Amino acid sequence: MRAAVITFPGSNCDRDMAVAIEAVSGKAPLRVWHGDAELPAGLDFIALPGGFSYGDYLRSGAMAARSPVMQSVIAAAARGVAVLGVCNGFQVLTEAGLLPGALMRNAGQTFICRTVPLLVANNQSIFTSGYDAGQTIHVPVAHHDGNYFADEATLDSLEGEGRVAFRYADAVNGSRRDIAGILNAGGNVLGMMPHPERAVESAHGGTDGRALFESVIEALVSA
Numbered sequence: 001m002r003a004a005v006i007t008f009p010g011s012n013c014d015r016d017m018a019v020a021i022e023a024v025s026g027k028a029p030l031r032v033w034h035g036d037a038e039l040p041a042g043l044d045f046i047a048l049p050g051g052f053s054y055g056d057y058l059r060s061g062a063m064a065a066r067s068p069v070m071q072s073v074i075a076a077a078a079r080g081v082a083v084l085g086v087c088n089g090f091q092v093l094t095e096a097g098l099l100p101g102a103l104m105r106n107a108g109q110t111f112i113c114r115t116v117p118l119l120v121a122n123n124q125s126i127f128t129s130g131y132d133a134g135q136t137i138h139v140p141v142a143h144h145d146g147n148y149f150a151d152e153a154t155l156d157s158l159e160g161e162g163r164v165a166f167r168y169a170d171a172v173n174g175s176r177r178d179i180a181g182i183l184n185a186g187g188n189v190l191g192m193m194p195h196p197e198r199a200v201e202s203a204h205g206g207t208d209g210r211a212l213f214e215s216v217i218e219a220l221v222s223a
Helices: 014-025 068-078 088-095 152-160 210-222
Strands: 003-007 030-033 045-048 082-086 102-104 112-120 136-143 147-149 164-168 179-183 189-192
Touching: 003 014, 014 045, 014 210, 045 068, 045 088, 068 082, 082 088, 082 210, 088 102, 088 189, 112 179, 147 179, 164 189
Parallel strands: 003 030, 003 045, 045 082, 082 189
Antiparallel strands: 102 147, 112 136, 112 164, 164 179, 179 189
């Protein structure tokens, strides 16, 4: 697998992402700067990490979505390359139009940092095939603007097409605001707010995020 991690000004989880990919795949990903006009050739997997790109000015991810490299990321996603955006990376994917909706300020809170239970809502994607449908996993979150929002028609579409990948297991029953991760229509782009790269080693407190990276690797190897 030939992978790359994109770094924006203000990214602070890019090293975590790179370490996780190498730990699971055995191969270090390429490191790509946001100002690069083109991505390295032959990429199978692109990761947009967490952090505070451009200091979260304007809106979280809004300026990073206009970085030169994002046009190449958009083109790669259109070709079917696997793209993962975590936390700020999820925000960048929505701002770039690769995923619908937006990430808004946490209700009644500022910054949330803890391990949360997630329900695997869809285990039929290249990112989630290593999980069981309905499985509860535990993955850390660390965000200030992590409230996924979309209009009712978009939510209906996401749910009807099976594009909700993860839900917060501790959300209020019946809430439609419990979405923790969504897929694009092609299933090759995933945005999620929790940090799977922080849950790949038992020494870090858990390994429930490891199956996500293993799923991608297995899908790419068998393709």
